[in-house]
Amino acid sequence: MTNHYHTCSSGNHTQPSSKDLKFYLGVYGGIAAANSVFTLIRAFSFAYSGLCAAKIVHSKILRQILKAPIKFFDETPIGRIMNRFSSDICTIDEGLPFILNIFLAQLYGTLGALVVTCVGLPWFILVLIPIAIYYYFIQINISRAEENIQHYDVTDLYTFLRISGRAYNNQSIEGFSEDLLVWCSPIPYPITSLLINLVTSFTETEKNMISMERAQQYIDGVPSERDQAGMIAPINWPSQGRIIFKDICLRYRSHLPNALDEVTFSVEAGEKVGIVGRTGSGKSSLFLVLFRMVEIQEGSVTIDGIEISQLPLEDLRSRIAVIPQDPFLFNAPVRENLDPKGIHTDSDLWLVLDKSHLRGVVQRLGGLDAEVGELGKKFSVGQRQLLCLARAILTEAKILCIDEATASVDMETDHLLQQTIREEFADNTVLTIAHRIKTILNSDRVLVMNNGKVMEFSPPYLLLQDSSSYFYRLVNAS
Numbered sequence: 001m002t003n004h005y006h007t008c009s010s011g012n013h014t015q016p017s018s019k020d021l022k023f024y025l026g027v028y029g030g031i032a033a034a035n036s037v038f039t040l041i042r043a044f045s046f047a048y049s050g051l052c053a054a055k056i057v058h059s060k061i062l063r064q065i066l067k068a069p070i071k072f073f074d075e076t077p078i079g080r081i082m083n084r085f086s087s088d089i090c091t092i093d094e095g096l097p098f099i100l101n102i103f104l105a106q107l108y109g110t111l112g113a114l115v116v117t118c119v120g121l122p123w124f125i126l127v128l129i130p131i132a133i134y135y136y137f138i139q140i141n142i143s144r145a146e147e148n149i150q151h152y153d154v155t156d157l158y159t160f161l162r163i164s165g166r167a168y169n170n171q172s173i174e175g176f177s178e179d180l181l182v183w184c185s186p187i188p189y190p191i192t193s194l195l196i197n198l199v200t201s202f203t204e205t206e207k208n209m210i211s212m213e214r215a216q217q218y219i220d221g222v223p224s225e226r227d228q229a230g231m232i233a234p235i236n237w238p239s240q241g242r243i244i245f246k247d248i249c250l251r252y253r254s255h256l257p258n259a260l261d262e263v264t265f266s267v268e269a270g271e272k273v274g275i276v277g278r279t280g281s282g283k284s285s286l287f288l289v290l291f292r293m294v295e296i297q298e299g300s301v302t303i304d305g306i307e308i309s310q311l312p313l314e315d316l317r318s319r320i321a322v323i324p325q326d327p328f329l330f331n332a333p334v335r336e337n338l339d340p341k342g343i344h345t346d347s348d349l350w351l352v353l354d355k356s357h358l359r360g361v362v363q364r365l366g367g368l369d370a371e372v373g374e375l376g377k378k379f380s381v382g383q384r385q386l387l388c389l390a391r392a393i394l395t396e397a398k399i400l401c402i403d404e405a406t407a408s409v410d411m412e413t414d415h416l417l418q419q420t421i422r423e424e425f426a427d428n429t430v431l432t433i434a435h436r437i438k439t440i441l442n443s444d445r446v447l448v449m450n451n452g453k454v455m456e457f458s459p460p461y462l463l464l465q466d467s468s469s470y471f472y473r474l475v476n477a478s
């Protein structure tokens with residue numbers, strides 16, 4: 001190589017031998033081939049690791065969010081949570097690997113060009129130092145702007161600032177590029193262009209990294225429900241369905257009054273209890289306590305002799321059936337909605353659909369594998385409640401909780417619901433929060449709530465005989 005260099009630069013203009021030419025073409029070809037191979041490896045590894053990273057981050061955030069207490073959902077706007085799962089995951093999945101790939105390619109390209117330029121033009125190092133300092137300050141400004149954007153959490157405001165931040169960044173870089181071109185006019189143009197591209201890709205990478213930081217904040221910062229179990233629930237628990245609430249005090253926030261105030265009552269095995277009271281009296285809170293959706297300040301709940309605070313949350317929640325006021329269906333086939341764990345046979349599923357008077361509807365939709373649509377929109381509200389009832393029957397739970405199940409349902413569906421509940425849960429404990437007093441007039445006992453306290457807990461016919469009872473006034477007022 002040295003010989004060849006001397007030959008070319010000696011002024012004799014000797015043509016390189018064809019052997020030399022072949023050698024250098026070979027080296028050049030080798031570098032090009034290696035470059036292609038490494039580029040391919042780089043592109044593949046970035047795409048693959050980006051996908052893996054997004055998958056891991058997504059499942060970690062999901063796990064954390066699913067374990068979060070109700071308080072977290074009360075305090076966090078749903079849009080913000082959705083943003084973590086949509087735009088942030090999308091950035092980690094697509095944007096970040098893409099721009100990081102470009103940034104690293106440009107970084108090494110620029111470093112190579114700078115080394116070659118410095119070897120050829122050593123005085124260039126003198127120019128490089130002020131450029132580096134200038135770049136450093138521009139970079140600090142841009143990073144500060146990004147930090148500001150990051151601190152705004154309200155989704156819309158964030159979007160607005162992100163757009164203006166991007167405009168600011170671009171303006172800074174454009175200004176920077178113009179200055180640099182004028183300033184470094186004796187410097188070979190490709191170097192300035194490389195430097196400008198490097199700054200742009202670096203700021204873009206940093207901006208995309210914010211999504212990763214926000215995801216990490218959720219993974220590390222979202223609190224989890226307390227789930228330190230002292231024991232595992234016996235396999236057949238609860239076998240009778242006897243529930244005891246003892247001195248329960250519940251406060252949603254430290255500055256709020258008690259939503260439940262020293263609530264004490266006990267429900268016998270197989271008893272049908274109606275729960276009534278004015279709005280805000282604490283009816284739904286009783287169910288939240290039963291499912292340990294909220295942390296109580298004082299007291300204990302015992303089901304069949306086992307204090308529920310001792311049990312793992314999954315055991316507790318999977319052994320009690322609930323029909324919520326707002327019946328929830330997954331965007332999935334009927335089969336998965338009825339039997340999310342996939343442990344029942346088709347004939348079991350059709351049997352419960354028969355019992356909840358839904359066979360015809362599901363057959364018309366296309367059978368067990370028919371999709372229920374987004375949040376079950378292919379069904380009416382009443383049919384969704386019947387589907388929740390079918391799900392409850394399938395769990396064979398000894399305790400069924402119905403929260404205002406008849407609130408937004410027509411009379412016919414209400415009648416079907418009540419009939420099925422009477423037939424299928426004849427031996428089970430059923431707690432019904434009732435909107436229509438008529439629904440609970442057949443109950444064994446009625447629990448009347450007011451301002452978080454238990455006012456009365458007696459058979460309805462006894463309460464109706466006493467004109468001074470709270471229940472009597474409620475019935476007459478309705």
Ligand SMILES: Nc1ncnc2c1ncn2[C@@H]1O[C@H](COP(=O)(O)OP(=O)(O)OP(=O)(O)O)[C@@H](O)[C@H]1O
Binds near residue numbers: 252253256278283285
């Ligand atoms: N997540 C919450 N955060 C703060 N306070 C709450 C929360 N849920 C309920 N409360 C308060 O607790 C009290 C009892 O509410 P709860 O929902 O148990 O009443 P309810 O009897 O079910 O009322 P409704 O008939 O309207 O459903 C109310 O004062 C309510 O404002």
Ligand SMILES: [Mg+2]
Binds near residue numbers: 284285
């Ligand atoms: Mg309620």
